[in-house]
Amino acid sequence: MAENGHFFVRRPQLVLVVDRALKGQTLSVTLAQPDGDWVILGTRSVSTGKPGRKEHFKTPVGVLLNDGSELGYRAQGTYNENHIRGLGVKGMRVWDFGWQTSDDWRTPGATMQVRVEMHATDPAVLAARLGRADSEGCIRLPEAVNRFLDRHGIIDADIEKLGETDNGYRALLSPYLTPTALAGVAVIVVDTSEPWAKPYPPATTLSLSG
Structure with a gap:
């Protein structure tokens, strides 16, 4: 999937591998190495897109880059209706990965542009449903995982670099940031229940820190 997305690992770095498999959805913090096997360091349940309802689409497989082209933001903690x-x-x-191409379940063979983000979810209502398809297309995280990824800059290598000269990027980073030297830039979405699934073009581009 990384090769299909033109994401080539040139230095050891952490990558988030999200499996959208129907019978158990996970996020694995993975050490990607240019010469050697990739090593899973830890795995937690997440949720991805569940097609079949208005504005609900399957999270597309492929490489999602946190390269600064979309800034991202922080939750206000407000309630919806x-x-x-x-x-x-x-x-x-x-984390905002911009517009991505996914299958449009309403019309066989058609595609749809969906906005893909990665974020926490309501701890009182929706957290218990993590591990199965449940979102409109975004990747939902447990609160503890959100805090861990944020505090250690797990996929913030490019954001940290941009923050050296841009206050907007610097302000996005955690005030408690203790960055890891292995910070990467990528989320790779796979589907072990549909191993034939391929990402739609256009392919992703190389990041500053790839």
């Missing part, structure tokens, strides 16, 4: 905090409690990080 169903009294649900869709992005989690106030201050939770939202």
Whole structure:
């Protein structure tokens, strides 16, 4: 999937591998190495897109880069009309991967542009549903995982670099940031229940820190 997305690992770095498999959806913090096997360091349940309802689409497979082309933001902790905090409690990080191409379940063979983000979810209402397809197309994280990824800059290598000269990027980073030297830039979405699934073009581009 990394090769299909033109993402080539030139230095050891952490990559988030999200499996959208129907019978158990996970995020694995993975050490990607240019010469050698990739090593899974830890795995937690997440949720990805569940097609079949209005504005609900399958999260596309492929490489999602946190390269600064979309800044991302932080949750306000506000409730929607169903009294649900869709992005989690106030201050939770939202990683924005921009518009991506996914299957349009309403028309066989058709595709759809969907906005893909990665964020926490309501701890009181939706957290118990993690591990199965449940979102509109975004990747939903447990609150503890959101905090861990944010505090250690797991996929923030490019954001940190941009933040050296740009206050907007610097402000996005956690005030408690203790960055890892293995910070990477990528989320790779796979589907072990549909190993034939391929990403749609256009392919992703190389990042500053790839």
